[in-house]
Amino acid sequence: MKRKIDDSLAVWLDEFNLQLAALNATGVPLSATRARQGLATITQSLVTDIPHIAMITDDAIEHVPIRVYHPQPLQPLPILMYLHGGGHVAGSIAVYDPVCRKLALASQHIVVAIDYRLAPEHPYPAAVDDGYLCLQQLLPQLDRMAINYLPQVSIGGDSAGGALAATLCGLAQQDNRISIHKQVLIYPSLDYTLSLPSTVINGRNYFLQTDKIEWYFEQYFTDQDERYKASPLWQAVGEHFPATLVITTEFCPLRDDGRYYYQKLCQQGVSAQHYHVPNMVHAFLNLENVVPTHCQQVYERINTFLAIDEA
Template sequence: MNRLFRSVLGLFAAPRLNVREDYAKVRRFQQHVAALSGPRYRPVYRQTAADVGTHRIPVRVFQPKEKRRDEVLLFFHGGGWVTGDIESYTPACATMADLTGCVVASVDYRLAPEHPFPAGLEDCFNVARLVLEDPQRAGIASAANVVLVGDSAGGNLAAAVSLMLRERGHRGASRQVLLYPVTHWDHDPATSPFASVRHHGEDYRLTSMEVQDYFDLYVPDHQQRRNHLVAPLMAPDLSGQPKTLLITAELDLLCDEGEAYGEALAEAGSEVRFHRVDGALHGFIALPRFSRSLREAYEVVNAFLDEDSDEDSTVAGRPGGSSRPGRQDAP
């Protein structure tokens, strides 16, 4: 990437935050922005909840302007497990519904630090379990129509939910879409095994320090961060996982670890499609609908959804590099 392009992109860098001190301010800002756009999106969704014992987990269901598919996208939002909610992600979920033609169900899981690991993950797991075990009750024709989707920390949660469903003996989703997910525990440029952490950990949309701050709030116990339900790349067994679409952003410090997780899934026998969005920053799924990065990503998502989930096809190769035998890039 040339210096001029890098300088221009630097203008879009997020303000540097001390996440551990400022997370409450970030939440208030997100809620304020959502309130400003709320009337535009309110007609397209309805509010419901999943009841787990005495605990209610809010779920917001978005209807597309034109329903073109039977799939229901069960969505876990990003925000470092600390910020973000169904309010702040309403514009992104409305866009997701319209551009895929699918119903989108957004889960309002509990956030750290008030509710550290595994509280938010258990919320996501319980909603997924209920929907997959009794889809008709949720208004879904078949469990095969349920697709797990998550971005950033939400991609981490989607991956972890898939692992939990298999480990606890429940029916799993047949497909998952992981958007620039967190899959590893180490984001220190001095020790991380991933080049993207060193190349992009101080620039643009998300920094290494911010990710480490999020981890401090989500998983205060450093030893527990190597738990595979925190860092899916640490899982000793990745067999039996869903057909996966792995979308990464070229200029994101999480790029390499996301693709490494896809490689690990493929080596364990899962069918994986990769797509790296060139020139994209972390969090592009929340950009306006005219954004090139967002449009490109949804073209790939739609192609993935149109594939027969039961087809016996080859596994995709790592984007941006040479393909191994028997692998191909996402359509």
């Protein structure tokens, strides 16, 4: 079957690739500052519909800043702990504010966004440690904040945030103090070895490029030999793993991370769903003004998945 990218996205992507080529021609090296500014600028420029949320509160779990979105503060709602994307180097709860608002409204969950520490200043496993700390202390923290909630915690993330979410689900298998209801992975990064076919097939000219992913991982890991064992795709999955929704896109170097992970979950008897978007690139939720219908469909799919009663 012939692959075809979305028409509106193709026009935008052509212009983006021209700008990227011009920037690369200057010889200015990629840096954490440049990566952070790039993600923030694109998201702020292309996710301009900022919905109202009845309650938004900033706080912290020890040293980790959090932002809580409650769409109906007078009603107890289930919780979605969310970890943003950005290659473990970029992104923040501020940059992802519009995405988290939309997740809260669409899913009717209390979204708790985690501002985990970033590389290279804080390399692996700092972000994992921050996420695990927040999982452990999430409900007591919401009690202290007098948040009206149901004690049902799901976890989600996009790209690098998906890697963190999947890693935390793996760790939670060994900790009976933590119960994760469901997991939502949006074009997740799950193989730090970059050994799957889509890293080559989709490695250039589709927004996220494989050489940039490699650079991200070089910032994240001080010991590159840790990349295999840290990859959720290659970690053990137990029978009590939470029900999982994996969202992938066709024109994404991480496409096969999600596909292979979904297959692995199914083979292990885990309840899993795979939602594949055939004409999109990585991180298209951050490009919403270009592809608004596709973004809305993803939020609706997440809502449907979280609303299903997994008996």
